[in-house]
Amino acid sequence: xxxxxxxxxxxxxxxxxxxxxxxxxxxxxxxxxxxxxxxxxxxxxxxxxxxxxxxxxxxxxxxxxxxxxxxxxxxxxxxxxxxxxxxxxxxxxxxxxxxxxxxxxxxxxxxxxxxxxxxxxxxxxxxxxxxxxxxxxxxxxxxxxxxxxxxxxxxxxxxxxxxxxxxxxxxxxxxxxx
Numbered sequence: 001x002x003x004x005x006x007x008x009x010x011x012x013x014x015x016x017x018x019x020x021x022x023x024x025x026x027x028x029x030x031x032x033x034x035x036x037x038x039x040x041x042x043x044x045x046x047x048x049x050x051x052x053x054x055x056x057x058x059x060x061x062x063x064x065x066x067x068x069x070x071x072x073x074x075x076x077x078x079x080x081x082x083x084x085x086x087x088x089x090x091x092x093x094x095x096x097x098x099x100x101x102x103x104x105x106x107x108x109x110x111x112x113x114x115x116x117x118x119x120x121x122x123x124x125x126x127x128x129x130x131x132x133x134x135x136x137x138x139x140x141x142x143x144x145x146x147x148x149x150x151x152x153x154x155x156x157x158x159x160x161x162x163x164x165x166x167x168x169x170x171x172x173x174x175x176x177x178x
Contacts, residue, residue: 006057013053013061013079016051017061017062017081021113022087022113023066023079023081023111024079025072025073025077025079025080025108026050026080026096027076027107028076029076029104029105031104031105035102039095043080046092046095047084047087047092048092051078051079051081052077055073055077058073059073066116069110069111069116072108080110089112089113090130093110093123094130097123107123
């Protein structure tokens with residue numbers, strides 16, 4: 001009976017892993033219900049879910065690409081699954097790293113965009129700019145040269161106008177002196 005339960009748990013986890021291409025692995029630390037609820041609510045708002053897993057049964061659920069994640073399944077473990085099709089993994093990683101700073105959990109690694117990440121990789125992901133910031137940076141790079149050309153062209157016209165105005169002022173000053 002126990003074997004069937006573990007197989008059912010592994011099969012359910014396998015289905016969740018297939019539905020969620022990006023997964024982050026965390027070590028669960030004892031936290032009160034309020035902190036647990038706050039963390040899960042924050043993750044849910046970013047399109048992710050936190051699920052505590054059974055390590056041994058979960059190792060059987062890993063496919064070939066994610067086989068290396070099994071090394072992170074030591075002690076109390078939870079997986080962060082992504083529900084959305086286009087998740088912002090940077091925001092989710094930042095949420096987990098912030099929780100780790102508050103001693104709520106321990107980031108162990110993950111599987112993001114087809115690559116297995118260790119703890120340092122998840123921390124690097126969390127330190128990266130999120131999608132809106134990257135879009136703003138890209139827009140700045142695209143608009144920058146055009147803005148530079150516009151400023152240069154405006155500067156030439158403004159300089160010419162100032163020179164003409166100075167010339168007009170000099171000619172009117174010389175006429176009033178005569």
